[in-house]
Amino acid sequence: MATKTTGHQLADILFPEAREQQDFADGILSVPPEQRKLHTETYDFTVETIVEKLNDESIFIPHFQRRYVWTEPQASRLIESLIIQCPIPVIYLNQENDERLSVIDGNQRLTTIRRFVENQFALKGLTAYPELEGSRFFELDPRFQRHILNRTLRCIVILKDTHPQVKFDVFERLNTGATKLTPQELRHGLYFGDLMSLATAVAKESEFLSLLEIKNDKRMKAEELVLRFWALNSDFDKYRKPLASFINAFSEANRRLTPEQQGEFRKSFKETLEAVKSLLGDMTFRIFDRAFNVESSFNSALYDALMVGVAQNLASGKLSLMPTKKAQLLLASLIENDEQFRRAISIATSDESQVRYRVNAIRKLFAN
Incomplete structure (x- = not known):
């Protein structure tokens, strides 16, 4: 039975x-x-440096990350936050065995920044600076361009000598997407x-x-x-x-x-x-x-x-x-x-x- x-x-x-x-x-x-301790280092990378690292893949988006899903108004608000010097949430990176850095948390933010600097979308739905509505990066005054490129983002790197299971646990804790x-x-x-x-x-x-x-x-x-x-x-x-x-x-x-x-x-x-x-x-x-x-x-x-x-x-x-x-x-x-x-x-x-x-x-x- x-x-x-x-x-x-x-x-x-x-x-x-x-x-x-x-x-x-x-x-x-x-x-x-x-061995349960998380080994990390903290870096303040400029936007310009981050875009360069993304392009040469010394910072890269790994396979498990979700595809890019932000709308242009969402993306534009992030760029506007850079302009008005609003704090941006910390980016978490993982140090790979070949010394490259994979993105654990921050895919949407980093991809948005690179897309804007590379003129892939125009600003839309701005609230603090509506005067910049419809502008792509190359259309901004050079002073705005330099201001954006010089902004720094706080990045926490989980070092490769951290125990693999501890890394896995951190990934799960940061796994807060929809x-x-x-x-x-x-x-x-x-x-x-x-x-x-x-x-x-x-x-x-x-x-x-x-x-x-x-x-x-x-x-x-x-x-x-x-x-x-x-x-x-x-x-x-x-x-x-x-x-x-x-x-x-x-x-x-x-x-x-x-x-x-x-x-x-x-x-x-x-x-x-x-x-x-x-x-x-x-x-x-x-x-x-x-x-x-x-x-x-x-x-x-x-x-x-x-x-x-x-x-x-x-x-x-x-x-x-x-x-x-x-x-x-x-x-x-x-x-x-x-x-x-x-x-x-x-x-x-x-x-x-x-x-x-x-x-x-x-x-x-x-x-x-």
């Missing part, structure tokens, strides 16, 4: 953001106390490199998006699931919660990959996914009973149990090949009859004991 959904499980479904916030908090607590970035969108920007590019490509190549019924993966859910498998499969015995921090550490350690490593990662995901699909067919990653009533069309905890458990059997040569119907009934029986497995895919799913139990249960279920 299927287990009844508890109030705690229902809350996790209805309020997922609260769980994510707890994951961030747990992530910081997993860092040794002496549409908040998901943990994977933040991770994609913070650890962008060979691994992230490969995860995006593999999700498309393997037809994983169609399996998840995702037409346009704007929030990078499929990419996160690919990374989740690679992290757990590569370092299963070293897994420690929270899962988000574990994936972060894996992403940082594998940011740069050789062609051979990329080939191994690509092969492991594709072969494992094909094996799981061969076993479970149209019930892949679904929670269902022996009458084939589907309770959940996708469960991420069941996903990593199946992927990692099957991958371990493939690696040891012990994967049991069987008719799909038989495999489906075996999994349905496990879900219905093993209360501990049911809890492992439903409650506190990132706990070490829960992760290990569900993966080992699947490995034994489909072993010779």
Whole structure:
């Protein structure tokens, strides 16, 4: 008999953001106390210097940042604030390994300033200086031009020797846009490199998006699931919660990959996914009973149990090949009859004991 959904499980479904916030908090607590400090330097860059740095990409907008969305009246008010010497909010930058600075918070402001200095829009909707309405930068009196270019913006740079999880936590704290970035969108920007590019490509190549019924993966859910498998499969015995921090550490350690490593990662995901699909067919990653009533069309905890458990059997040569119907009934029986497995895919799913139990249960279920 299927287990009844508890109030705690229902809350996790209805309020997922609260769980994510707890994951961030747990992530910081997993860092040794002496490494939780944020290492920063403060710079006052002139507008002219910032535009130069944006153009030579020594300051750059990373992949996870939202596209430019400000209207011309919004942009014009920022330029007017520069003219009247109104304080501009602090810009937060991240020091990359190659010494360049990526923008954490301030994309809209910096892009607006560059666009105006490069004559890409005219001032509109001004309140303090309506006399400048309709003017582009080159049309302003040279004294106004110099005044704008000489204004300074306070920039706080998070140095590269800051612990990666502390950086991730700061990114999340500064993530206050109308549409908040998901943990994977933040991770994609913070650890962008060979691994992230490969995860995006593999999700498309393997037809994983169609399996998840995702037409346009704007929030990078499929990419996160690919990374989740690679992290757990590569370092299963070293897994420690929270899962988000574990994936972060894996992403940082594998940011740069050789062609051979990329080939191994690509092969492991594709072969494992094909094996799981061969076993479970149209019930892949679904929670269902022996009458084939589907309770959940996708469960991420069941996903990593199946992927990692099957991958371990493939690696040891012990994967049991069987008719799909038989495999489906075996999994349905496990879900219905093993209360501990049911809890492992439903409650506190990132706990070490829960992760290990569900993966080992699947490995034994489909072993010779």
